Amino acid sequence: MPILLFGSRHVELITGKKTTTIRKLWKKPLSPGDRLHCYWNLVSKERKKLFEATVIDVDVVKFEDLIKNDSLAREEGYSNAKELESDFIKIYPDDTSDSSLFQVIRFKKLPIENWEGKKIDEKSMITKRADILFDVGKFNKSVVCYNAALKFDPNDVYLLNKTGDNLSRLGRFEEAIECYDKAIKIDPNNEYIYNNKAIALLNSNQPQKALKCSDKAMELNSTNEFVLYWRGFIMEMLGKFDSALECYDMILNINPEDPDVWNAKGNILSELERTEEALFCYEKALELCLEEPPDAAMWNRKGNALMELGRFEEALNCYDEALNLENENDAFICNKGVALLELSHFDNAIECFKRALVLNPSNEDARILKDECLENL
Numbered sequence: 001m002p003i004l005l006f007g008s009r010h011v012e013l014i015t016g017k018k019t020t021t022i023r024k025l026w027k028k029p030l031s032p033g034d035r036l037h038c039y040w041n042l043v044s045k046e047r048k049k050l051f052e053a054t055v056i057d058v059d060v061v062k063f064e065d066l067i068k069n070d071s072l073a074r075e076e077g078y079s080n081a082k083e084l085e086s087d088f089i090k091i092y093p094d095d096t097s098d099s100s101l102f103q104v105i106r107f108k109k110l111p112i113e114n115w116e117g118k119k120i121d122e123k124s125m126i127t128k129r130a131d132i133l134f135d136v137g138k139f140n141k142s143v144v145c146y147n148a149a150l151k152f153d154p155n156d157v158y159l160l161n162k163t164g165d166n167l168s169r170l171g172r173f174e175e176a177i178e179c180y181d182k183a184i185k186i187d188p189n190n191e192y193i194y195n196n197k198a199i200a201l202l203n204s205n206q207p208q209k210a211l212k213c214s215d216k217a218m219e220l221n222s223t224n225e226f227v228l229y230w231r232g233f234i235m236e237m238l239g240k241f242d243s244a245l246e247c248y249d250m251i252l253n254i255n256p257e258d259p260d261v262w263n264a265k266g267n268i269l270s271e272l273e274r275t276e277e278a279l280f281c282y283e284k285a286l287e288l289c290l291e292e293p294p295d296a297a298m299w300n301r302k303g304n305a306l307m308e309l310g311r312f313e314e315a316l317n318c319y320d321e322a323l324n325l326e327n328e329n330d331a332f333i334c335n336k337g338v339a340l341l342e343l344s345h346f347d348n349a350i351e352c353f354k355r356a357l358v359l360n361p362s363n364e365d366a367r368i369l370k371d372e373c374l375e376n377l
Contacts, residue, residue, distance in 0.1 A: 002026075002034060002035070002036055002037070003036075003038075003039065003368060003372055004021060004023075004036050004037070004039070004105075005040070005372065006021070006038060006039070006040060006050065007040075007310075010077055011129075011133070011144050011145060012077070012144075013038070013050055014050075014126055014129070014145055015144060015148055016109060018077070019056075019106060019108065019109070020072075020076065020104065020105065020106050020107075021076065021105050021107070022066070022072065022075075022084075022102055022103070022104050022105070023102065023103055023105065024092050024095050024100075024101075024102055024103075025060060025101040025102055025103050026103070026375060027375075029058065029060070029103060030058050030103060030105055031055065031058060032055050032057055032058065033054065033055060034054070034055040035052060035053075035054060035055075035116060036053040036054070036055060036105075036107055037049070037052055037117055038050040038051050038052070038053060039368070048125045048128060048129065049117075049120050049125070051109050051112075051115075051122075052109075052110045052115040052116065052117065053107040053108055053109050054107060054110060055106070055107050056106045057105075057106040058103050058104065058106070059103070059104040060101055060103055060104075061101070061102055061103075061104060062099055062101060062102075063088075063095075063096050063098060063099070063100040063102060064098035064099070066081070066084070066085075066088075067081050067082075067084065067085040067088075068081055069081055072084075072104060093344060122152065123153060126148050126152075127145075127146075127149045127158075127159065130142045130143075130149060130162065131162070132308065133145060133308075134146075134162065134166060134169075136308040137169075138308070139166055139169040139170050140170065142166050143163065143166040143167060143170065146162055146166055147163065150163065155186055157183045157187045157190070160179045160180070160182050160183035160186075161179070161180065161183050161190075161192070161193050161196060163176075164176040164177070164178075164179035164180045164193075164196060164197070164200065168196070168199065168200045168203060171203075173200045173201075173203055173204035174204070176200045177200050177201065177204075180193055180194075180196055180197035180200065181197070184197070190220075191216075191217040191218075191220040191221045191224055191227055192217075192226070192227075194213050194217035194220070195214065195224075195226060195227045195230055197213045198210040198213035198214045198217065198230060198231075199230055201213060202233070202234055202237060207234060207237050208238075210234050211231075211234050211235075211238065214230065214231045214234055223254060225251050225254060225255060225258070228247045228248075228250050228251045229248075229251060229260070229261065229264070231247045232244040232245075232247030232248050232268075233264070236267075241268050241271060244268050245265065245268055245269075248261050248264055248265040248268070249265070252265070258288070259286075260285075262281045262282070262284045262285035262288065263281065263282065265281045266278045266280075266282045266285065269281060296321075296322045296323075296325035296326040296329065296332070297322075299318045299319070299321040299322035299325070300318070300322040300329075300331075300332050300335065302318045303315040303316075303317075303318030303319045303335060303339070304335065306318060307339060307342070312339050312342045312343050313343070315339045316336060316339040316340065316343070319332055319335050319339060320336070323336065330355075330356040330357075330363050331356075331363075333356040333359070334352065334353065334356045334365055334366050334369070336352050337350075337351075337352030337353045337356065337366070337369060338369065340352060341369065341372070346373045349373050350370055350373045353366040353369050353370035353373065354370065357370070
């Protein structure tokens, strides 16, 4: 059962545009007809199966020929062969001599009903992938995933709202507003969607229309801190500073521990030249930010984000910090193993996956990743 792991560069797998991958020649090379089990190469907690596929064709090429072939490099997701060469030298540091052999694998995704292994909820998998990409700021890729997920259910309010958020991040505000309008027709009592539409209108230089959307959100829930925060910002953009202060004070009455709101209030007070009051707000904001040191989960989340950005050494340091605080968390240990795997430290990665399995024998991700490391030794 050959396993292929794919990184975040390959979002075209979701749309079906990518049907080729290039890998170092394995001890047991692939052949046409072989079944592939394909996964996102994510940290263990978020690891998801992509699909199963059948191998259509396999070509074996020398590295010296591979790095001259721009067409193959583009199939693998690179701009050109030079970019592929640079990345492959990092991925395969001991296998990039001129005579090193690589396999160009062409495959066909199989319908889910023809899978041998565990079936998945493809819409859910794609949505989670989109959310991860969105959270790390890869908006061009996440919008592709959200649109792919919408093909399964065009009336999914969550997906319409998130697609709107994504398009807003890309500066495509008219398209974003269209998504929010579709979502509002389906769920007219959702203050979050009205508020998000208000943000898109504000960013497209339509503050009066933004205020009307904010009014609707306030009608639905006048104590929603998120709605109040953005209403304050809209009021600020309209020059209605007293109204903005009222919004921020309403939030602080509900939650006096929000450093962002203290900071926003300080900015308004500075604009009004109420310097002493502004200084108090800024000091309060700093006090709240510095009050709590990062916990293990926070270190782990930072490591996950760094992994998505390909900054594996820094991610490894974060997982070590997390494990200093929770040394028997099998998910954190598995994540550290993934970072080591990406750095080609296979022996150390295997030890992490073994330890994770000792702590949690049902950790299937650790088992799969351990096998992946063994294939690379």
